Amino acid sequence: MSTSETSVRDGLLEALREREQEIADRWVRLQLEQSTLDTDMNEHELREEADLLISALRTGLASDVPVERLVTSQHELRRTVIELSLRRARAGATPTATSLAVLSLKEVLLEAMQHTTRDTAELFSAAVLVNRLLDAAGALSFETYVEGREEIIQRQSRQLMELSTPVVRLWHHVLAVPLIGTLDTARTQVVMENLLQGIQDHEAKVAIIDITGVPAVDTAVAQHLMHTVNAVRLMGADCVISGIRPPIAQTIAQLGIDLSTILTRATLADALAAAVHLTDQPSVSGSYSPAGP
Incomplete structure (x- = not known):
């Protein structure tokens, strides 16, 4: 990991620690404002998701795992993204809406970074890091959603078959x-x-x-x-x-x-x-x- 990437990563970690509540609130509001939310989840449920994901991001960034492998290799972060996707699949959201919800956190994190640094180069590096991190999270959420939804459909199909073939x-x-x-x-x-x-x-x-x-x-x-x-x-x-x-x-x-x-x-x-x-x-x-x- 290069010195510049370490500096940017530390800056993002600092923003998550110091502005955790603000980031969570902003992300929840942003999702509620988006017409693509596509789920019946209420504000309280969204806030619980936000708290869990931000906490997992903070834990992941504090580890030694490279950013490009953070979502797939860091246990807590991976589990949190998977559970978020499965929860939204059960709530009836589309895979696109689920991925967009995760990706919308980019905007919130970059806004938080602007409060910790005014250096243009560092902000650009932060944008690159956040994109790499949350693009991986968005891809994992989409993949998990599709697999989870398929499992739900198969289970429902089996239940219907059992109902249609009574003994x-x-x-x-x-x-x-x-x-x-x-x-x-x-x-x-x-x-x-x-x-x-x-x-x-x-x-x-x-x-x-x-x-x-x-x-x-x-x-x-x-x-x-x-x-x-x-x-x-x-x-x-x-x-x-x-x-x-x-x-x-x-x-x-x-x-x-x-x-x-x-x-x-x-x-x-x-x-x-x-x-x-x-x-x-x-x-x-x-x-x-x-x-x-």
């Missing part, structure tokens, strides 16, 4: 999963996990997979169903596939898909009757009544 207890020792919509690999995994857990929780002997709501069955869908059936059998339960409508039966026959090892029924009612027979319970039309929840 229903139809009868004593009999479970059913009514499928609606396209059956892909990700959804098959959710169906399989939920169904196997349901078999264990309810000590089920028969699992009915109802595909009445599946618009089409191709080779991939058939393979997904076969994997699920095999997993159910490994749990010691029988599996019945219901909802085999004439068009689907015709498609399966034309594709040469072999479902001969699987018990299939045209309707859910037929599948339930078969399930009751498999569990050696009285007929559905008899005096036996379903078990309570």
Whole structure:
């Protein structure tokens, strides 16, 4: 680190120490004035963020880590920028707005530097240092936001899939999963996990997979169903596939898909009757009544 850079860095550190509250207040006001804030975060929440980031910047500048690696290598500063980005992602801000919020701190820091030095050359050097520092912070915030948002979307997507594939207890020792919509690999995994857990929780002997709501069955869908059936059998339960409508039966026959090892029924009612027979319970039309929840 050169002597001039050390001097500028020390000057910035001094400004952060002596004018911390003023810098935080100014940054919060600047964000509130910007139409690109794009979040419901209130002034109190913004102030907490400002205090944390300025404190982390002060700690980072006081270390021996070079400015160009400060954001990525200094633990506290990196963690603070990442948490800021994830918090704003959860609050609904855009990645652009999040990065611009971090970059807007440049203006505030340079204003603070003007109070500690009037030397034009030193101010220019300070601007270069602040740009290098906060450009790295802005890039990290954008990258973190995108990754964090993707994680949120994936989690929400999985939650929606779980809601759309409920495991229903139809009868004593009999479970059913009514499928609606396209059956892909990700959804098959959710169906399989939920169904196997349901078999264990309810000590089920028969699992009915109802595909009445599946618009089409191709080779991939058939393979997904076969994997699920095999997993159910490994749990010691029988599996019945219901909802085999004439068009689907015709498609399966034309594709040469072999479902001969699987018990299939045209309707859910037929599948339930078969399930009751498999569990050696009285007929559905008899005096036996379903078990309570």
